[in-house]
Amino acid sequence: MKVTFKGISKQYKGKYALQDFSAELENGIYGLLGTNGAGKTTLINIFVGILRSDTGQILINDVDARTLGIEFLSHIGYLPQYPQFYKNFEVMEFLKYMCELKQIPKSQAEKRVQELLEIVNLSNARHKKIGALSGGMRQRVGIAQAMLNNPNILILDEPTAGLDPQERIRFRNLITKFSENRIVLLATHIVSDIEFIANQVILLKDGRLLKQDTPQALVEGLKGKVWTVTATEEALDEKLHRLKISNMMREQNDIHLRVIDDEQPDVDAVNVQANLEDVFLYYFGEGEQW
């Protein structure tokens, strides 16, 4: 499976929400990473056909998505940023209803729903009302409905918002499980959602593609730019104003600062191994105010 975005732009009132976005996706997990307002949802909404782009083209296996008509939808599974569920539906009832909307034949629907309930570990909750589920369980219903038609492209918009750490881990594992032989596009502003599961990261800033690369290569690109600096309480204010700081840890009278800087920020600054959080701060963290 291959998806090609070619020069996609979208403006609202003369301001670009997305500008000349081009990228190529093959099977694997793609983390679409950007701050709030970067254009992630705009890109996804254009992709799934909720929005029309002003310019550009999306190709599915080199064929213009617009010429595919209804066939296009058979390729797509989609979990929106704010999924609206019918709260009075029971889990299984809801999934069966979604099968009907997706025109999955009745003869297959029952089996498919059972299978997915098993995979997302909701078999025991199949007769629970959706309104009575925890956030994590509801997101699992969301991903199950997105997988009903066995799509080869799975699109998830901020899927872990509101989940607790354990639910996040479960959800990430589920995504990895579903990523075999598929394209998964996962939009988020939370680095840990994708740090260890994404094969590629797409950095989106102010509607523009900044970089597309593997997490390892992005981290490697920051080699020599991440430092630890130790400060006393008295020296802290000056450093907070001068430096781009990704973390602070107090240890007795010392405060250890993790600093992102192209140059050695202080004479006693020591280089440390970068991580994807540092990459995020390096590209998106300008103008931090302390």
Ligand SMILES: Nc1ncnc2c1ncn2[C@@H]1O[C@H](COP(=O)(O)OP(=O)(O)OP(=O)(O)O)[C@@H](O)[C@H]1O
């Ligand atoms: N319907 C709209 N009308 C006007 N401006 C819009 C509209 N939708 C989005 N925008 C603007 O387009 C830009 C990109 O928004 P978008 O929702 O795609 O960002 P995002 O990366 O998904 O952010 P978030 O994580 O906050 O949803 C923002 O500046 C936003 O204010």
